[in-house]
Amino acid sequence: MTKRSRWLYRFVVFALLAVIAASGEAKTFRWANDGDPTTMDPHARSDGFVTSFDMNIYEPLIRRDRNLKLEPGLATEWTNINPTTWRIKLRQGVTFHDGTPLTVEDVIFSIQRARDAGADVTSQLAPVKEVKKVDDSTIDFITAGPVPILPNYLVAAAIMSKAWCEAHNTTSAATHEGIENYATRNANGTGPFILKDRQPTVRTTLVKNPNWWGLKDQPIDIDEVVFSRVENAATRVSALLSGDLDMVYNVPPQDIERIRDTQGMKIWQTPELRTIFLGVDQSRDELLESNVKGKNPFKDKRIRQAFYQAIDEDAIKAKVMRGFAHPTGLMVGPGVNGYDSALDKRFAYDPVAAKKLLADAGYPDGFQVGFDCPNDRYVNDEAICQAVVAMLARIGIKANLLAQTKAKYFGKINAPKFETSFYLLGWTPGPIDAFNMLQNLAATRTDTDGIYNNGGYSNPHLDELIKKIQVELDSEKRNEMISEALSIVKDDFVYVPLHQQMVVWASRSNVELAPMGTNDFQWRYVALR
Amino acid sequence: MLAYIIQRLLQSVLVMLVVAFIAFALFNFVGDPINNMVGQDTTLADRAKLRQELGLNDSFVVQVARFIGHAAQGDFGLSYQQARPVGQIILEKMPATLELSLLAAFLALALGVPMGIYTAINRHSWVSQAMLAISLIGVSLPTFLIGILLILIFAVTLGWLPSFGRGTVVHIGWWTTGFLTADGWRAIILPAITLSLFQLTLIMRLVRAEMIEVLRADYIKFARARGLTSRAVNFGHALKNTLVPVITITGLQLGSIIAFAVITETVFQWPGMGLMFIQAVTFADIPVMAAYLVLVGFFFVLINLVVDLLYYVVDPRLRIAREAAAGG
Numbered sequence: 001m002t003k004r005s006r007w008l009y010r011f012v013v014f015a016l017l018a019v020i021a022a023s024g025e026a027k028t029f030r031w032a033n034d035g036d037p038t039t040m041d042p043h044a045r046s047d048g049f050v051t052s053f054d055m056n057i058y059e060p061l062i063r064r065d066r067n068l069k070l071e072p073g074l075a076t077e078w079t080n081i082n083p084t085t086w087r088i089k090l091r092q093g094v095t096f097h098d099g100t101p102l103t104v105e106d107v108i109f110s111i112q113r114a115r116d117a118g119a120d121v122t123s124q125l126a127p128v129k130e131v132k133k134v135d136d137s138t139i140d141f142i143t144a145g146p147v148p149i150l151p152n153y154l155v156a157a158a159i160m161s162k163a164w165c166e167a168h169n170t171t172s173a174a175t176h177e178g179i180e181n182y183a184t185r186n187a188n189g190t191g192p193f194i195l196k197d198r199q200p201t202v203r204t205t206l207v208k209n210p211n212w213w214g215l216k217d218q219p220i221d222i223d224e225v226v227f228s229r230v231e232n233a234a235t236r237v238s239a240l241l242s243g244d245l246d247m248v249y250n251v252p253p254q255d256i257e258r259i260r261d262t263q264g265m266k267i268w269q270t271p272e273l274r275t276i277f278l279g280v281d282q283s284r285d286e287l288l289e290s291n292v293k294g295k296n297p298f299k300d301k302r303i304r305q306a307f308y309q310a311i312d313e314d315a316i317k318a319k320v321m322r323g324f325a326h327p328t329g330l331m332v333g334p335g336v337n338g339y340d341s342a343l344d345k346r347f348a349y350d351p352v353a354a355k356k357l358l359a360d361a362g363y364p365d366g367f368q369v370g371f372d373c374p375n376d377r378y379v380n381d382e383a384i385c386q387a388v389v390a391m392l393a394r395i396g397i398k399a400n401l402l403a404q405t406k407a408k409y410f411g412k413i414n415a416p417k418f419e420t421s422f423y424l425l426g427w428t429p430g431p432i433d434a435f436n437m438l439q440n441l442a443a444t445r446t447d448t449d450g451i452y453n454n455g456g457y458s459n460p461h462l463d464e465l466i467k468k469i470q471v472e473l474d475s476e477k478r479n480e481m482i483s484e485a486l487s488i489v490k491d492d493f494v495y496v497p498l499h500q501q502m503v504v505w506a507s508r509s510n511v512e513l514a515p516m517g518t519n520d521f522q523w524r525y526v527a528l529r
Numbered sequence: 530m531l532a533y534i535i536q537r538l539l540q541s542v543l544v545m546l547v548v549a550f551i552a553f554a555l556f557n558f559v560g561d562p563i564n565n566m567v568g569q570d571t572t573l574a575d576r577a578k579l580r581q582e583l584g585l586n587d588s589f590v591v592q593v594a595r596f597i598g599h600a601a602q603g604d605f606g607l608s609y610q611q612a613r614p615v616g617q618i619i620l621e622k623m624p625a626t627l628e629l630s631l632l633a634a635f636l637a638l639a640l641g642v643p644m645g646i647y648t649a650i651n652r653h654s655w656v657s658q659a660m661l662a663i664s665l666i667g668v669s670l671p672t673f674l675i676g677i678l679l680i681l682i683f684a685v686t687l688g689w690l691p692s693f694g695r696g697t698v699v700h701i702g703w704w705t706t707g708f709l710t711a712d713g714w715r716a717i718i719l720p721a722i723t724l725s726l727f728q729l730t731l732i733m734r735l736v737r738a739e740m741i742e743v744l745r746a747d748y749i750k751f752a753r754a755r756g757l758t759s760r761a762v763n764f765g766h767a768l769k770n771t772l773v774p775v776i777t778i779t780g781l782q783l784g785s786i787i788a789f790a791v792i793t794e795t796v797f798q799w800p801g802m803g804l805m806f807i808q809a810v811t812f813a814d815i816p817v818m819a820a821y822l823v824l825v826g827f828f829f830v831l832i833n834l835v836v837d838l839l840y841y842v843v844d845p846r847l848r849i850a851r852e853a854a855a856g857g
Contacts, residue, residue: 120568123570200618201611201800201804201805231795231807231808242684244692407565407813409560411563448572
């Protein structure tokens with residue numbers, strides 16, 4: 001080998017190694033879901049999937065880690081300096097994707113934007129009265145009354161750049177007369193991923209933010225994220241099995257076993273915070289859809305208990321949910337603040353006792369009632385309802401099932417119409433605190449409370465307790481009151497809780513993921529081995 | 530001729546108005562979009578305000594009138610789902626659907642017509658019998674099942690072709706095409722076959738039936754008696770006379786390929802108008818549904834017009850009749 005050819009040889013080897021190293025470095029993570037993150041504007045929609053997606057680009061002051069614990073995001077610490085003031089320290093040295101530094105003004109602007117008309121995260125920030133700058137790294141959140149779970153609420157509020165929003169005329173999340181909001185398809189956050197290309201409903205490409213503040217504590221393994229929308233469940237699973245995707249987010253229950261049994265594939269699961277339950281109209285004097293006239297049988301607690309005990313949740317778990325459910329005796333699941341495992345025992349499945357309760361209440365032959373159910377909202381929702389119909393038939397109740405698409409279903413059973421006698425619903429407490437469930441589902445209906453109390457349950461003693469929970473800052477005392485409230489809801493048979501469904505993700509086996517009970521997907525935890 | 534075309538185009542305006550009316554009458558039954566647009570914690574007051582802003586509280590007639598008024602100025606409103614102008618969304622989705630439909634129609638014609646001719650001429654050969662047997666599959670299996678089967682075989686088992694999407698596309702002005710990349714061609718194969726299979730078998734059976742009918746006719750017998758080559762008989766006389774019904778059906782089928790690519794697009798996550806429509810239906814995205822239905826109405830009118838014009842090219846009798854009428 002001549003000297004020159006040796007040099008040439010070395011050069012070629014070096015070049016090849018460089019190519020291999022470079023190609024080995026650029027790790028692209030491809031995944032799909034049946035829905036699309038309809039907007040990149042983090043304030044415009046408070047939809048679980050959209051928010052979860054956008055929060056990889058934008059960040060809140062306080063975020064949740066993979067175990068749902070609150071942890072510092074753009075704020076480094078938060079304290080209650082007096083009952084109505086939360087003081088927050090802003091992280092220093094953070095820049096937006098366009099290079100501008102994060103300031104206190106950006107935070108004040110973003111909170112205002114998130115509370116303005118057109119934004120859909122307003123309700124979480126409703127208790128905030130004023131946001132005040134103390135100095136360049138300190139902000140005070142002043143609230144109307146004491147708000148013990150303000151940090152939980154702040155998780156929903158993404159911080160945007162004031163200068164960027166002003167430059168692009170998007171200081172409000174509202175869409176004006178036929179003109180698209182700039183932030184719908186463009187983004188400038190502080191988060192671990194930068195939006196590179198957005199083709200709505202088709203493909204969204206993002207790259208790792210090399211300047212992310214969190215990199216020093218948490219290196220991110222992937223360099224690029226490609227999200228595709230694949231609606232058809234069979235196609236989504238096929239794309240995973242054929243290697244076109246690394247991960248699918250919503251896995252059809254009937255395919256879980258098949259994927260798990262396939263070489264090179266992996267199933268991830270964790271109990272979801274959403275509780276699936278049944279509710280009945282207990283406020284009208286006559287049911288809308290029933291053959292019982294002139295009275296409402298559900299006002300009698302014995303009837304509600306009979307419905308509860310007639311339902312075999314273990315069978316629903318085994319047969320309908322194929323094991324992917326956590327039967328629950330409570331309206332909040334493990335992981336939600338206020339969950340009390342001592343109370344989480346279901347009343348026994350006992351059709352004989354149920355039949356006797358019906359007879360005692362004056363309905364030995366049962367009665368007919370309309371039953372509303374969604375067919376595209378929760379995992380196997382319609383199948384659960386069909387099982388319930390069959391179980392109720394055993395105690396003489398004839399439930400006439402009306403299963404329909406969510407756009408129709410929610411319009412019928414939810415406020416302001418509440419046109420239902422008997423329905424199935426699911427609820428995730430947004431701030432991951434039982435108070436949210438109590439306020440929305442168990443409190444007497446008012447303008448602000450009982451919004452999803454579709455059965456119209458009303459109990460002044462419980463209302464009083466919920467009001468106290470709302471403002472109690474001592475977390476131990478507060479949790480005691482929550483337990484008391486939960487047991488009232490349970491013992492009064494306000495609802496028939498069924499189960500928490502499972503978050504189920506599927507991936508190739510070289511992928512590391514962190515499934516969360518909120519079904520949030522944080523890509524900073526993704527690794528490709 | 531020009532007057533005729535203009536007259537037909539004016540008719541299309543009427544068709545589209547009727548479609549818009551019917552569409553809006555149906556939208557009362559698709560459900561409430563508000564629940565899809567806001568989160569569970571949104572207050573009732575905010576929901577009511579949004580409903581008012583979108584004009585959903587107005588009567589059916591007012592909503593149609595407003596839609597038509599704006600549409601006449603080329604403004605189809607904002608999509609509820611994407612908060613973007615509907616016109617822009619449709620323009621983005623149209624190339625995908627048109628490319629897929631045209632390729633499918635081309636496949637159906639390029640394979641269906643020769644297969645029809647072959648099976649008509651060689652009625653008893655085993656190849657014909659096999660083609661007819663296989664064509665039964667195309668007629669009887671539902672499209673989504675064919676699509677899933679193709680994905681299972683060519684994407685999952687063999688790993689040759691992608692299972693979803695359109696691959697890499699190239700932008701030419703507002704048009705996007707997948708025909709300029711290898712990736713794009715690989716992606717279009719399965720959906721195009723799926724979409725064309727039913728049409729292919731339909732055309733094949735139609736051509737075969739028509740051709741057998743014509744081959745029995747007296748003038749064919751005379752042509753043979755005159756000693757013309759079977760090539761001239763079969764293609765010069767027989768085929769030409771089978772084409773009028775074939776063109777009618779093909780034209781109508783092209784309309785339905787475009788309009789009802791919905792299922793194929795859903796199975797293959799093909800980012801076209803059909804998929805857009807399904808997405809809009811599940812979301813109760815009224816502006817998108819309305820604009821799409823009106824557009825499809827227009828496509829049908831346009832295709833029918835082209836079909837009518839093609840008759841003149843194929844059938845000299847029509848030309849003569851018209852010229853005679855014009856002359857007389």
